[in-house]
Amino acid sequence: MTKYIAFLRGINVGNIRIKMTDLKAAFENMGCQEVKTYLQTGNVVFNSNKKANELIPLLQQGLSTNFNYDAYVLLYEYSILSSVMSVYPFERDEAHHAYVLFVENNTTLNEIANACEGLDANIDLVKIGDGVVYWKVKVGNTLDTPFSKLLAKPKYKSCTTMRNLNTLEKMV
Secondary structure (H helix, E strand, C coil): CEEEEEEECCCCECCECCCHHHHHHHHHHCCCEEEEEECCCCEEEEEECCCHHHHHHHHHHHHHHHHCCCCCEEEEECCHHHHHHHCCCCCCCCCEEEEEEEECCHHHHHHHHHHHCCCCCCCCEEEECCCEEEEEEECCCCCCCHHHHHHCCHHHCCCEEEEEHHHHHHHC
16 A cells, blocks of 8 residues: 555636545545545545556546546655655745645656746746755745746646645645
């Protein structure tokens, strides 16, 4: 049995509203065990005997059908969360948000890394990690920076999702 964390992209923003009790039930109906949701942003921890490459299409199809939206699920073994958080490369303070961008594949990660080369570190402090991108941004500027505008491109919708480091810490 493997413990997983599923990050669902784009729920409870815009027109996609899903109650966490309904989300938990959907995961249980798809055979997941010991399901727990965190916050309202699509963070689901669960156990399964299936491999990740089997679970992703099962979860995406099940959620899309159950909640009538295009579900995008990024799935990781739960054990990676501590290591992802422990190597956050920037000093944390109350004037900035600390984010982790989870990226589904190395091709996209490399593309984002190349696009970040010219960013102004006074606006977007970005560092590429192991399958993730670490980002430090001033509170209030999250949606207005060059990096956030890069991530808003439709091509990244299905293969990336952002989480605040505080959220990840609560989950662990």
